[in-house]
Every structure is written in structure tokens, then in C-alpha cells.
């Protein structure tokens with residue numbers, strides 16, 4: 067169980083790095099965004115986050131559920147924005163607002179994760 071938790075935490079950090087890293091590198095762009103790290107990272111965060119919650123429930127670890135609720139809500143919006151960025155890019159539309167929504171909200175989720183509790 068402890069190993070599984072460490073693997074999930076590592077994947078959770080890598081997912082965060084994929085979103086926030088690709089956001090910082092491309093935040094001044096107007097077009098030609100590379101969106102795969104954003105999308106894969108957003109999926110990773112929801113999947114590993116929920117798995118961490120499930121594991122905490124199973125092992126009796128305490129969680130702040132209000133914080134988890136806020137993080138899940140923000141993470142779902144990040145994922146939707148990442149999907150809309152990909153769809154918009156395929157249609158040749160303006161990707162920038164979706165890219166910034168996903169990246170900016172992921173940064174806010176880091177602050178929620180670290181400063182709340």
C-alpha cells in the first residue's frame with residue numbers, strides 16, 4: 067500500500083509538472099501550441115488524485131474533503147479547457163484562451179494543494 071501511494075504521488079507530481087511546465091514554456095505564444103503535455107497532465111491529475119483519495123479512504127488516512135472538492139472541481143475545469151484547446155486547434159480556431167485557462171487554473175490548484183491545510 068505504501069509503495070502504491072508513493073507511485074501515485076510521483077505520478078501526481080509528474081502530471082502537475084507536465085501541465086505547469088508546458089504552460090510556462092509556451093505562455094507567451096499566440097499560436098502553434100504543443101498541447102499533448104497539457105492534455106495528458108490534466109488526465110493524469112484527475113486519475114491519480116482520485117486514486118490517492120481512494121487509497122487514503124482504504125488506509126484510514128485523514129483528508130480535508132473541502133480541499134479535495136475544490137481541487138477536483140478545478141482539475142475537471144482544467145481538463146475540459148485542455149480538451150477544448152485540442153478541439154479548437156484541430157478546427158483552426160483561437161487556442162490561447164483555453165490554454166491560459168488550463169495552465170492558470172492548474173497553478174491555482176498547486177497553491178490550493180500546498181497552502182490549504
Ligand code: HEM
Pocket residue numbers: 078082085111112114115116118119122129130134137138140141142144171172173175176179180
Ligand atoms: C491540476 C490539478 C492538480 C494539481 C496541480 C495538484 C497538485 C498537488 C500537489 C502539488 C500536491 C502535493 C501537496 C502536498 O503534499 O502538500 C497534491 C497532493 C494531493 N492531491 Fe492533488 N493536484 C491536482 C488535482 C487533484 C485532484 C483532482 C485530486 C482528487 C480528487 C487530488 C488529490 C490529492 C491528494 C489526495 C493529495 C495528497 C494528500 C494531500 O496533501 O491533500 N489532486 N496535489
